[in-house]
Amino acid sequence: MAELQLHAPEYYNMVNDIERHAKDPSKLALLWENEEGKTKQFTYSELCRLSNRLANGLVELGISKGDKVMIILPRIEHAYISYMAVLKIGAIVLPSSEMLMPKDILYRATHAGVKAVIAYHELTERIDEVRSDCRTMDTFIVCGGEREGWISFDKVIEGQSEEFKVENTRADDIAFLNYTSGTTGNPKGVIHTHSWAYAHQAIAAKLWLDVQENDVVWATASPGWAKWNWSPFISVLGSGAAGFVYMGRFEPKKYLSLLEKYKVNVLCCTPTEYRIMAKEEGLEKYNLEHLRSTVSAGEPLNREVIDTFKKYFNVTVRDGYGQTENTLLIGTLKGMEVKPGSMGKPTPGNRIAIIDEEGNPVPCGQVGDIAVHRSVPALFKGYLNDPERTAAAFRGEWYLTGDQAREDEDGYYWFEGRSDDIIISSGYTIGPFEVEDALVKHSAVKECAVVASPDPVRGSIVKAFVILRDPNAASDALVKELQEHVKSVTAPYKYPREIEFVSDLPKTTSGKIRRVELRQAEKARKAAQTQ
Secondary structure, three states: OOOOOOOOOOEOOOHHHHHHHHHOOOOEEEEEEEOOOOEEEEEHHHHHHHHHHHHHHHHHOOOOOOOEEEEEOOOOHHHHHHHHHHHHHOOEEEEOOOOOOHHHHHHHHHHHOOOEEEEEHHHHHHHHOOHHHOOOOOEEEEEOOOOOOOEEHHHHHOOOOOOOOOOOOEOOOEEEEEEEOOOOOOOEEEEEEHHHHHHHHHHHHHHHOOOOOOOEEEEOOOOOOHHHHHHHHHHHHOOOOEEEEEEOOOOHHHHHHHHHHOOOOEEEEOHHHHHHHHOOOOHHHOOOOOOOEEEEEOOOOOHHHHHHHHHHHOOOEEEEEEOOOOOEEEEOOOOOOOOOOOOEEEOOOOOEEEEOOOOOEOOOOOOEEEEEEOOOOOOOOOEOOOHHHHHHOEEOOEEEEEEEEEEOOOOOEEEEEEOOOOEEEOOEEEOHHHHHHHHOOOOOEEEEEEEEEEEOOOEEEEEEEEEEOOHHHOOHHHHHHHHHHHHHHOOHHHOOOEEEEOOOOOEOOOOOEOHHHHHHHHHHHHHHHHO
16 A cells, blocks of 8 residues: 555546546436425536537637636536636636625735636626726626526526536646635635545545445535545545535534435545434434445544544544645544554555654654655645745645644554644634634724634634723623624634624734634633533
């Protein structure tokens, strides 16, 4: 396994890995259901033909190789078709969550120089609010309905040929541009080439998810996130499996019943989703005998979840660790012994280490920085238009993940925490700067600091320490007002679930806020509450 081949051929387009499964016209690619119980099915052949029609339509609209296309779609078939079509052209997909607000959309569009947008009809107003401020955007395609100033998806594909010659992209041509939060400054545009998918398939899809052709796979990530590129898109479709897609809110009973109804073989969801399902009463009434492989990523899994799923469904939930900037770096792969609470081991074919401040591997049992050697094929190619932040992400030949861990005598890694101030809540990566920036825009806020606060369900929640212009204005009503304000200014999932009004904030001699002190105080406070 150590000799696993992760380097793609010189010319490679990831869509070809999907389309090779279209030779059988009846082979299922997607099984879809929404909250109302409406269902749809799509074959690989249908996805191939529809994406060819869209690719032809996009070319007719002036989209060509290297152009950036922002895609803001929920869990609908148009997301799969749009990603495939853009990649076929050799254009670049800029995945964008449906949670993004106008300010977020404008930053990404202007920073990347986006040319076209494909958006859901319920989200077009957010783009309309800022479209005149981004001069590069000139093509606006809407899915699911009609909107003034937008061309409908159906109109774009109308009359177009079902044949399209996939662009013969080089493996090092850019395919994805995912934006991810940082501790300071604006989100960073993470550059991934087509070769990323080649390496990712070899590791995550086969050795971790254990996706086999003809499996039914449910990966719950939403389009717009790097995790959607990872699992629902390339791992599932690149393996010839059928992806189950649920367009609805998380509800444990519903999820469990869908797992039973669709006879799901492989499940990939967040630790938060697993934790809530594990606490559901009456688990014995669900027949999940088809469930073979269960994995989770985003934050450490607790033993209770692992034991519960093993007891009731005879499956072992296996942990995995990776980032927007890379692929599955560390995990409990199929067939490995599970050490509950451990991240697992570094994945084959990758060069991962725990290093010290000098860039040297640390001894067994010592805490250090999780790092990835720059030679790893699935590692990102830099942050777009940001050489300084790209350089800052490396320590010599090692990329720093921003997380710390220790290695035990058996080679298993154990997560210790973030080495920076990034917050991971329910699998979402949240930069404190973005929340702080939103809060200080409120007239009542003088200064603030945002940190992660431990939470038994979400792993961590966003907590804000706020200094008010008028300390006497502190109230429960103001807490709710500030929470709603943050939801309206930035993506709603980033809002602070706890707000504490304070008179001062810990700072360095140079005036920088010491979030580490606030984090440690929160950790101690929550620990005391559980005793």
